[in-house]
Amino acid sequence: MTILNVNNLSVKFDNAQVLKDITFNLSKGQYLAVVGPNGAGKSTLVKTLVHENKRYDGSFSFDKTIKTTGYVAQQNNDGSYFPATAKEVIISGLCRHHLLPFVSKADKARINTVIEELELEDLLDKGYFNLSGGQKRAVLIARAFVASDRLLILDEPTAGLDVTSQSRLYNSIRKLNDKYSTSILMISHDLERIIKEADSVLCIEHELKFFGKTEDFIKTDTFKSLMEHHV
Amino acid sequence: MIDSIIQMFSYSFMVRAFITGLFISACASIIGVSLVLKHYSMMGDGLSHVGFGTLALAVVLNQSPLYLSLPVVMICAFLLLSLSKRSKVQADAAIALISTSALALGVMLLSVTTGMNTDVCNYLFGSILGMKVSDMYVTIFLCSVIIVLYILFYPKIFAITFDETFAKASGLKVKYYNLALALMSAVIITLGMRMMGALLISNLIVIPALTAMRVCRSFKNVVLYSLAISLFCFAAGLYVSYEFSTPTGASIVLINVALFLVHVVIEKMRGSNAI
Numbered sequence: 418m419t420i421l422n423v424n425n426l427s428v429k430f431d432n433a434q435v436l437k438d439i440t441f442n443l444s445k446g447q448y449l450a451v452v453g454p455n456g457a458g459k460s461t462l463v464k465t466l467v468h469e470n471k472r473y474d475g476s477f478s479f480d481k482t483i484k485t486t487g488y489v490a491q492q493n494n495d496g497s498y499f500p501a502t503a504k505e506v507i508i509s510g511l512c513r514h515h516l517l518p519f520v521s522k523a524d525k526a527r528i529n530t531v532i533e534e535l536e537l538e539d540l541l542d543k544g545y546f547n548l549s550g551g552q553k554r555a556v557l558i559a560r561a562f563v564a565s566d567r568l569l570i571l572d573e574p575t576a577g578l579d580v581t582s583q584s585r586l587y588n589s590i591r592k593l594n595d596k597y598s599t600s601i602l603m604i605s606h607d608l609e610r611i612i613k614e615a616d617s618v619l620c621i622e623h624e625l626k627f628f629g630k631t632e633d634f635i636k637t638d639t640f641k642s643l644m645e646h647h648v
Numbered sequence: 649m650i651d652s653i654i655q656m657f658s659y660s661f662m663v664r665a666f667i668t669g670l671f672i673s674a675c676a677s678i679i680g681v682s683l684v685l686k687h688y689s690m691m692g693d694g695l696s697h698v699g700f701g702t703l704a705l706a707v708v709l710n711q712s713p714l715y716l717s718l719p720v721v722m723i724c725a726f727l728l729l730s731l732s733k734r735s736k737v738q739a740d741a742a743i744a745l746i747s748t749s750a751l752a753l754g755v756m757l758l759s760v761t762t763g764m765n766t767d768v769c770n771y772l773f774g775s776i777l778g779m780k781v782s783d784m785y786v787t788i789f790l791c792s793v794i795i796v797l798y799i800l801f802y803p804k805i806f807a808i809t810f811d812e813t814f815a816k817a818s819g820l821k822v823k824y825y826n827l828a829l830a831l832m833s834a835v836i837i838t839l840g841m842r843m844m845g846a847l848l849i850s851n852l853i854v855i856p857a858l859t860a861m862r863v864c865r866s867f868k869n870v871v872l873y874s875l876a877i878s879l880f881c882f883a884a885g886l887y888v889s890y891e892f893s894t895p896t897g898a899s900i901v902l903i904n905v906a907l908f909l910v911h912v913v914i915e916k917m918r919g920s921n922a923i
Contacts, residue, residue, distance in 0.1 A: 467817035488817035499685060501810055502866040512807030513818045516800050544865040564818050 418445040420483065420568055420600045421466070425475035428461050435461045437624040438475070443568070446598035448591075450605055450615035450631070454646060457622040459604045460491055463572045466602075483568055485513050487561030489554070491572040491604075503548065503556045504541040507532065510563030524563070531562040534596070535589050551582025555589060562593060569593070571603040583607070587614055608643055656890045664784045665776035665843060665896070669882045671791035672840040673852055677878030678798055679832050680853035681860070681871050682809045687739070691728060691830065692850035694743035695837045698724040700846040701750030703771045704757045713771065714783055717838045724750070725830035729823075774845030774897025776889070787839045794832050805829070806867055845897040852878065855904040862911040877907060 421443040428436040435458045443449055451459050464470040466477060467488045479486070487510070508515075511524055532538060535555050540548060545556065554574050561569050571590070575583040591614060593599045605611040612618070618634040620627040626639045634640050656662050683689055702720040706713040724746055731742035758768060798805065807815040808825045816822045833853065840849045860873035885900030 468819075469813060469816060485819045486817060488814055490811075490813045490817075498861075499810060500861050500864055500867055500870045501806075505806065505867050506810065509803065509807045509810060509814075510818070512804050512815055513820055515803040517802050547865075560814070564814075570817075 418480065419443070420445055420447075420480050421477065421602070422479075423466075423475075423477040426462070426465065426477060427474040428458070428465060428470065428472065429474075430472070434623060436465075436473075436621070439621060439625050441619050441625070441628045443600050443602055445567075445600055446594065447617060448594050448601045448603070448615045449617050449619055450603055450611040451619045451621070452605065452608060452611065452643065453621045453626070454643070455606075459621060460572055462621065463488075463570055463602070463604060467570055479568070483565065485565050487563070487565040487569040489557045489561050489569070489571045489574045491576065498546050501545045502542055503537065503545055503552075506545050506556050507537070507541075507559045507563055510560040513564070527566055528563055530597075531559045531566075531593075534592055535559050549582070551578050551585060554578065554582075554586055558586065558589060558593075562599065566593075566597055566599055568600045568602070571601065573604050573606060575605065575607065583610070590614070612640075652891055653887065656887065661776060661779060662886075662890065664779045664781065666883075666886060668779055668784045668787045668839075669776075669843055669886060669900075670879060671787055672836060672843070673856075673878040673882040674875055675791045675794045675798075675832070675836045676840065676849075676852035677856040677874040678871050679794070679829065679836060680857040681867070681874055682805055682829055683833060684854055684857040684861070685809050686826075686829075688829075688833075689850075689854045690740060690743050691725070692833055692837060692853040694728060694747035695721050695725055695834050696841065696846045696849045697747035698750040699838055699841045699849075700772065701754035701757075703841070703846065704754035704768070707768060708757050708761045714786065714838065714842070717841070718835065721834040721838045722831050725834035726827060729826060729830050770845075771841060772846055773895055774841075774843055774848060776843055776886070776896050779842060783842065790835055790839060794835065797828075797832075801825070801828075810867070843896060844900065845895075848897040848901050851901045851904060852882075855901075855908055856881070859904070859908045859911045862908075862915040877904075881907060 419442050423439060423441050426436055426439040439462060451462065453459050461470060465473050467486055508528060511520065532541065535558065537555060537559060540552055540556065545553065548556065558569070558571070558574060575586050578586070587610060590601060590603070594601050603611070603615070612631050612635060615631055617629060618627060618631050620634065620639055627634055627637055657666070683691060698721050699717050702717040703713045706716040728742055728746055804820060804825055807820060808822050812822050836853070837849050840852060844852060856874040856878040857870065859877050860870045864870040864873050881904045882900055885903045886896060888894060888903065889896040889899040
């Protein structure tokens with residue numbers, strides 16, 4: 418079952434071709450890593466898919482049953498003070514269809530599920546501002562899952578975290594992918610780790626360099642060149 | 649003190665001012681939390697200057713200031729958002745541009761017509777004497793609408809205040825909610841201008857939220873605490889104004905500021921890391 422279909426997606430900013438004819442699709446339960454060098458257009462691709470960028474050619478469509486995507490942006494509200502508890506942030510994943518006092522049983526169940534799976538029980542009443550970087554990202558992933566347990570679009574959610582926090586987040590994402598068949602589209606610069614996690618890879622450098630299974634990707638010159646650059 | 653309060657409420661204009669003020673303070677405090685956190689604090693100040701400009705026009709045209717100001721201030725709120733979002737003008741510069749233009753226009757209109765009479769001064773610094781019964785009913789109706797909308801759309805208001813990017817990605821029409829916030833601020837400012845004064849009304853929006861943020865950790869508590877503080881400061885300010893014959897707007901503002909300073913001290917003593 419195809420969750421996301423992207424056809425010949427192109428983005429141009431001030432005569433600079435950021436993305437050119439990107440075509441790929443994402444199936445239910447698929448874990449797709451989006452890789453490529455810095456400035457290759459990975460974030461632009463994600464921003465286009467979540468309607469943050471509206472200047473594009475080509476097309477993309479989500480499965481009709483997907484009303485909203487669970488998105489974790491690259492730059493989050495990490496730095497500035499905001500009075501909110503972790504619980505308030507997680508529940509805000511329902512913002513699209515949530516009017517007080519109406520919360521459906523299914524929505525409540527999804528909130529409880531993700532809190533349990535990501536082991537966030539102890540953080541719920543703590544101020545979001547007082548959480549560590551890794552805890553904040555876990556809360557944002559939980560919020561994204563509450564918004565959509567069908568598709569998570571994650572733009573470098575582990576960036577700037579220590580190794581332990583990174584590992585914990587990767588495990589959490591893997592758990593949601595395995596247990597709930599949540600499709601994952603994730604940008605990561607940690608090439609060594611992401612190829613162990615994802616079952617498929619989309620490599621772009623303004624245009625499509627590779628799209629296919631991870632085991633095929635690691636045999637390509639593109640992968641070797643990226644790894645050299647990475648090291 | 650009790651006798652003094654009973655005597656205060658024996659005057660119908662004081663009862664009108666009390667009821668109207670409670671509704672305006674309640675709305676200003678809850679909307680203010682989002683405005684402060686979204687860095688739109690100066691919008692209230694800018695819109696109050698626009699309110700003064702329209703007041704001057706109303707005086708010159710011999711029209712009711714409330715009914716003329718309401719649509720004009722709402723249009724300016726819309727313009728402020730559009731200017732800061734779409735053009736190269738920064739949000740604070742857009743506010744300065746519109747507010748000073750409106751203020752200058754108001755001063756110019758008054759200087760070539762009626763001059764700075766008492767009515768104009770009352771609007772600048774606030775007066776409870778001119779509160780008509782019809783104004784009170786309009787205020788109760790509009791503030792009730794704002795409160796009901798705020799409660800109903802609270803989850804969406806939280807989402808756009810906390811993280812616009814996520815809200816947009818979730819399919820929320822963020823620009824419409826931002827516009828709704830700006831329009832609600834415009835309504836509150838116009839309604840509150842008569843009592844608080846055009847130069848002081850923005851305080852009702854900003855200070856209670858800032859005070860609540862000193863001691864509360866959750867968004868919901870900030871909203872509720874801000875509401876409680878705002879109502880208390882209004883009631884206390886009105887009483888002080890009546891008892892000591894001080895200007896109402898200035899009394900309410902100074903009590904708000906005093907309470908804010910008390911909370912700053914509490915925050916320092918607790919070693920909290922709020923703003």
